Each structure stands twice: as structure tokens, then as C-alpha cells.
Amino acid sequence: MEFTEQQIQRYSRHIILNEVGGKGQVKLSKAKVLLIGAGGLGSPAALYLAAAGIGTIGLVDGDVVDLSNLQRQILHTTATIGVPKVESGKRMLSAINPDITIKTYQLNVDTENILGLVSDYDIVLDGSDNFTTRFLVNDACFFAKKTLISASMFRFEGQLTTIKPHAGYPCYRCLYPEPPPAGLVPNCQEAGVLGVLA
Numbered sequence: 001m002e003f004t005e006q007q008i009q010r011y012s013r014h015i016i017l018n019e020v021g022g023k024g025q026v027k028l029s030k031a032k033v034l035l036i037g038a039g040g041l042g043s044p045a046a047l048y049l050a051a052a053g054i055g056t057i058g059l060v061d062g063d064v065v066d067l068s069n070l071q072r073q074i075l076h077t078t079a080t081i082g083v084p085k086v087e088s089g090k091r092m093l094s095a096i097n098p099d100i101t102i103k104t105y106q107l108n109v110d111t112e113n114i115l116g117l118v119s120d121y122d123i124v125l126d127g128s129d130n131f132t133t134r135f136l137v138n139d140a141c142f143f144a145k146k147t148l149i150s151a152s153m154f155r156f157e158g159q160l161t162t163i164k165p166h167a168g169y170p171c172y173r174c175l176y177p178e179p180p181p182a183g184l185v186p187n188c189q190e191a192g193v194l195g196v197l198a
């Protein structure tokens with residue numbers, strides 16, 4: 001593919017890196033990344049992926065923007081309170097980079113839809129806020145042989161893991177065989193979270 005003058009300018013700081021170059025930028029423009037959750041974790045990931053020129057970004061989230069989200073969910077603004085997060089996210093990402101394709105899925109993932117969703121993408125980012133979804137996304141990526149970047153945060157702590165069982169490494173269930181009992185781990189609403197952590 002050929003870049004336009006504007007695209008060369010947009011991605012110039014990538015292209016001058018020997019390790020990326022024009023070839024790397026073409027790869028990024030052909031990449032498809034699915035984000036499960038357009039919240040605290042999905043926000044910074046989506047912003048940087050869009051800015052970097054990832055060609056196709058999928059946003060999955062069933063919620064609408066709430067005022068209490070804005071302290072950390074930097075994909076959304078005061079003007080999009082009440083708007084579905086995927087729509088609010090699409091507006092922001094398109095404003096940053098009009099060259100890329102943003103696909104929106106205003107839904108909660110379940111056993112019926114998850115395999116179809118992940119199969120259209122190269123890499124999946126899980127920034128969901130509950131264990132049912134985490135295990136579901138892991139299982140779908142396991143069977144679809146997709147690389148999964150799994151992140152989570154709690155109060156002042158966060159963790160991030162790359163999961164590639166198709167390359168011989170452990171999956172999420174190898175690390176955490178069972179979800180914790182319901183109610184044991186409080187969510188952000190119950191426990192609070194430092195915004196910048198995301």
C-alpha cells in the first residue's frame with residue numbers, strides 16, 4: 001500500500017525509527033485489534049492504538065458514559081455523558097485519526113457472540129471489569145488462537161499479561177483456574193481506583 005503525504009507526516013516519528021519504518025507502519029495499518037471494554041483500561045489503549053494508525057479497531061461495550069467514568073475513562077468527555085461508550089469512543093478516535101476504521105459493538109459479550117467477535121481480529125485486549133467476561137474472553141482467544149492482552153486494576157494496583165497459549169505459553173485459566181466466588185472481589189464502584197493507574 002502507498003501512504004499519502006499526510007499519512008507520511010502523521011506517522012513520520014514512527015517511520016524514522018529503523019525498527020518500525022514504512023514496513024512497520026504498513027503492518028500497523030493492516031492490523032485489527034479488538035478491545036473488550038471501552039472503560040478505564042480500554043480508553044488509553046484505544047487512544048494510542050488509533051494514534052499509532054492501527055487500521056481496524058473494534059470497540060465492545062454495552063454501557064453508556066456516566067459522569068463518574070470521566071475521572072479515568074479518557075476516551076469519553078463531559079459532552080458524551082449518556083451516549084453509548086462505543087459511540088462516544090468512536091467519535092474521539094475518529095477525531096484523532098480519521099484514516100482508521102472503528103467498528104462498534106454495543107453489547108455485552110456472552111457465549112453466543114464472543115467467538116464470532118474475536119475471530120475477525122488479530123489481537124484482543126481485555127479491559128473488562130468482571131471475571132465472567134475475563135474467563136469467557138480467554139476461552140474464546142484460546143480456541144481461536146488469538147493473542148490476548150489481559151489487564152486489570154484495583155485501587156492502587158494494576159497488572160497486565162500477554163497470553164499466547166497457541167505459542168506454547170499458559171492461558172488465563174492456567175494462571176487462575178477458577179473465578180473467585182461472586183462478591184469476594186469488589187469492583188471500582190465499590191473499592192475506588194486511582195484514575196491515572198489506567
Ligand SMILES: [Zn+2]
Binds near residue numbers: 165170172173174175
Ligand atoms: Zn490454560
